[in-house]
Amino acid sequence: MNYTTQMDAAKKGIVTKEIEIVAEKERMDVNKLMELVAAGRVAIPANKKHKSISPEGVGEGLRTKINVNLGISKDCNCIDNELEKVKVALDMKAEAIMDLSCFGKTEEFRTKLINMSTAMIGTVPIYDAVGFYDRELASLTVKELLDVIEKHAKNGVDFMTIHAGINRETAAVFKRNKRLTNIVSRGGALMFAWMELNGKENPFYEHFDKVLDICEKYDVTISLGDACRPGSIADATDASQIKELMTLGELTKRAWERNVQVMIEGPGHMSLDEIQANMLLEKKLCHNAPFYVLGPLVTDVAPGYDHITSAIGGALAAASGADFLCYVTPAEHLRLPNLEDMKEGIIASKIAAHAGDIAKGIKGAREWDNAMSQARRELDWEKMFSLAMDPEKARRYREESKPEDEHTCTMCGKMCAVRNMNKVLNGENINVLRDDE
Known part of the structure; x- marks a missing residue:
């Protein structure tokens, strides 16, 4: 079946390759997306x-x-x-x-x-x-x-x-x-x-x-x-x-x-x-x-x-x-x-x-933030960089000011709340003023 535009195709129930790609990117049912394009509520330029x-x-x-x-x-x-x-x-x-x-x-x-x-x-x-x-x-x-x-x-x-x-x-x-x-x-x-x-x-x-x-x-x-x-x-x-x-x-x-x-x-x-x-x-x-x-x-x-x-x-x-x-x-x-x-x-x-x-409430939006929060809780710096909106700047800022304890940053050092909560919850001692045993 022939069509002139993405809207024309959607009205005719034709799944174009563009509609298919967008549906996959957005994690949206392709038929739902076609309905929105047909109604003009979504455009695919x-x-x-x-x-x-x-x-x-x-x-x-x-x-x-x-x-x-x-x-x-x-x-x-x-x-x-x-x-x-x-x-x-x-x-x-x-x-x-x-x-x-x-x-x-x-x-x-x-x-x-x-x-x-x-x-x-x-x-x-x-x-x-x-x-x-x-x-x-x-x-x-x-x-x-x-x-x-x-x-x-x-x-x-x-x-x-x-x-x-x-x-x-x-x-x-x-x-x-x-x-x-x-x-x-x-x-x-x-x-x-x-x-x-x-x-x-x-x-x-x-x-x-x-x-x-x-x-x-x-x-x-x-x-x-x-x-x-x-x-x-x-x-x-x-x-x-x-x-x-x-x-x-x-x-x-x-x-x-x-x-x-x-x-x-x-x-x-x-x-x-x-x-x-x-x-x-x-x-x-x-x-x-x-x-x-x-x-x-x-x-x-x-x-x-x-x-x-x-x-x-x-x-x-x-x-x-x-x-x-x-x-x-x-x-x-x-x-x-x-x-x-x-x-x-x-x-x-x-x-x-x-x-x-x-x-x-867009699909996947909050999950991205949750993944970053988990990486922060685990003090997984490489994971944080990979999830960052601007990985290059995040990595550069950390490299510019190195902490004594590589698990922390130079803002809090060993007073880092995340580090100390992880240790306490794991039954470990918190050594703030001296090297860890």
Whole structure:
């Protein structure tokens, strides 16, 4: 039986190799997974032309996934540096990489990235359009903008951020309801500017069926972009954000009718007390489509530490229903992240995702922690390193400060509670001030 997309296959009861792989990774019954894909509650972004991919599922009942952003810009346009980041991101088991390149030889980099990546690849075509045509934004035609989407699909991109929710109606709501930080989404600002400069409707909204034609042909998952995501905690959960979210819900249904998979993008900057409600709003208004969030960053005053502000919000978001976390690095709001920034951002996001999975009761999440706790009780350092989220750093920290007693660490030495409890429970004496007999 033939099928066009993973959603089409699931609706027809066809177990694709991608569905089979994801079911095995997630320890989920394959029929249950097919039901979720058919209903749009899980997406499996896997372009037919991305041959090196190891498919992952995003959505209900699955592990929370993380995404790494990278790519070349006018100020930092070294392809080799970005490819080195790709290798490290894959080694660190990031499930997705978004190429946000906006200058120079974007297709050369994108093609190399797709060919080498086992992770799913995302892009934002509007970022690429100005550089691709080497013309100013206002002069780009509808056809040219749609052609960039098709070019990315042909290259093998698995999911694309399409800012279709910032239509003229949403833009009017934004203009009537002033914000502290206006529109901070790069793609959202570009689409808003294109509409204002041309006096026309957002082409991705007006010609959404043509976008769906492309996505259905290549099985590209649409990541419906949140142009009106809050860029400060003051703007969270405001009229613009909610108006756009309602529009994204309508577009989601249209995509599903064409068997095109959907993810919804979300905030942004948001205080802790608003996060849980926002996760509920997305699931309600967007019909339980997978939710992909940037952060949320829970305070605006920590530049240089926004991987931490993001991880705090990301953990609560994941625990409350978010399915996919976009990493944030210490360089957020300051500059293009370097390799070390990227590593810190990945670890922070992985911690947030895993903390959310424990709260959601995802299979295997708590067992990992229990295995670490047992290794700690047994003072099995090699086992602890093997279970650590960042084994290299854990091993390095221990090597940098060697204890007198190899079973302890230099924090407590022979006063180590674990060591002493093990000895007492085994009927042994505790020698804290002298060598063991």
